[in-house]
Amino acid sequence: MDTAVRPAQAETALLLNHRATRRRRLSRTGRIIGYALLVVAALALLLPFYWMVVSSLKTNNEVYTTPIQWVPKTVVWENYLDIWRKSHMVTWLKNTLILSVAVSALQVFTGSFAAYGFAKVRFPGRDLLFLAYIGTIAVPWQSYMIPQFILMSKLHLSNTLWSIIALQAFSAFGVFLMKQYYETIPNDLSEAARMDGMSEYGIWRRIMLPLSMPALASLTLLTFVNTWNDYLGPLLYLRDPSLWTIQIGLRSFINEYNAEYALIMTGSVLSVLPIALIFLVGQRYFIEGIATTGLKG
Amino acid sequence: MATLLPAPARRRRTVWRDTAVGWSFILPNFVGFAVLTLVPVLALFYLAFTNWNVFGLAEWTGPANFQRLMHDASFWTALRNTLYYTVFHIPLTMVASLGLALLLNRKLRGVAFFRTVAFFPYIAAIVATAQVWNMLFSPEYGPINHILHFFGFSGNPGWTVSADGSMPAVIIVGTWREMGYYMLIFLAGLQTIPGELYEAARMDGANAWHRFWTVTVPSLRPTTFFVTVMLTIGSFKVFDLILLLTNGGPGQSTLVLSQYIYQKGFQENQFGYASAISIVLFAICFLVTVVQFLVNKRRNA
Structure with a gap:
């Protein structure tokens, strides 16, 4: 001053x-x-997550005590060895991994492919068709799970891993997310490539896919996690224990060992851990994916 | 070569070409989508008027399933419980997620960390989290009642094992699970509001409360609309959470529509009757969405 x-x-x-x-x-x-x-x-x-981890490191008697032990007296690692012996964790994880990878790959391919058709190719009836896609997002799966189940049984898909792949891989969500993203990419780019004689498929592969990496990452991660976590699909379709996923396996384990609280928590930690790691690494893409689909409801 | 054709023919040819190319892109997804979503949705409206059972024998029974519904006490219980859940879950989640988003939209340290924490319940598998919550809710030894006692609360709510406490428990877990998701959507909406609007309101002497109602709420309207629609559908179809946390019990205290469909269809193999219940669920979600669209349109007009 x-x-x-x-x-x-x-x-x-x-x-x-x-x-x-x-x-x-x-x-x-x-x-x-x-x-x-x-x-x-x-x-x-x-x-809940703290309690889950802490309980998995206690002996079974220490899980419920008065007063509550917020920190275990001695850390017990045995649960993490026992669980592999007492359950078919390896089979469950293997099935879940197969499904998550297959569904993500299919969803990303068909979703981004269809999104290009909706976003960059102009043809009559396109917007109406897209409306049908979006409309089904508002229809709860629970309301058509019965006809879908009958259909899958007729196609001899139920009680095979294919049922879950079919169930998850063609969702409207992937098309919606990718379309939202493609619309932010200026048309000049594809126009220029078209002038140079590039086919629409070439434009999709060489221009759109490389430019939409963040959206593809979001869709891959969200689909992977969604398939990993799905409980209802496997509950309806996978009867044979050798086909069980981690969610359905963990649930049957909980029913079977219903008083082994510490062990149940160990299984729970193991079922959530892979997702936690993926989330921590790819956080940005989860958040961007959610924001993209939410912005233009 | 195309230049040699007269203009209208050329245009027709490009329209044909574009249609073929467009469909070729959409087809791989559309085949799966049509077979697994569109066909079942349409089939639902046939199934609901039959007495289809596990042997695949279907007889057209007209409105018989719906007449039966009218006198099915369990159905009304399920409907009432679904409404109970919806009426509490929507506003609670809305307030919690918007509140968190408003907090996180400020320039505080550690915001990214809190965002991670809040979103994590949404992507953690429900089988595991429902199980932990069940243990946390344990009336005798669970931490939740311990914490309540610590703060001087004298009662001993039974939560998931009591008829009165089970639905509140489900609502708490449902809100805990979903608020992070809606928080992200609100956060994305908040970040599109231009800072000048707040500046202008501040110039006019508006306090924080005032600015919230005159700037934030109107600017967020599209986001709020989207969240309301999604939350409504999500609440009416609540299923896995119930199945894993209370399995509809104790008694029928948390039986909801989705679960009743599951019971009739997959446990008792009454596909026709279960389809009729499905139509009720479908109709509720459809009507609520349409009404919300209309209200939103009128408000924007």
């Missing part, structure tokens, strides 16, 4: 300054309240 300030001006300046500090102080209390709220929310959100 100038040294040649008249007293009145200085006073105003002081007053303004004072008001500014007061606002800053208010915003500091606001920030503290904000942090406090976040910490409480985070604790509440994480409590």
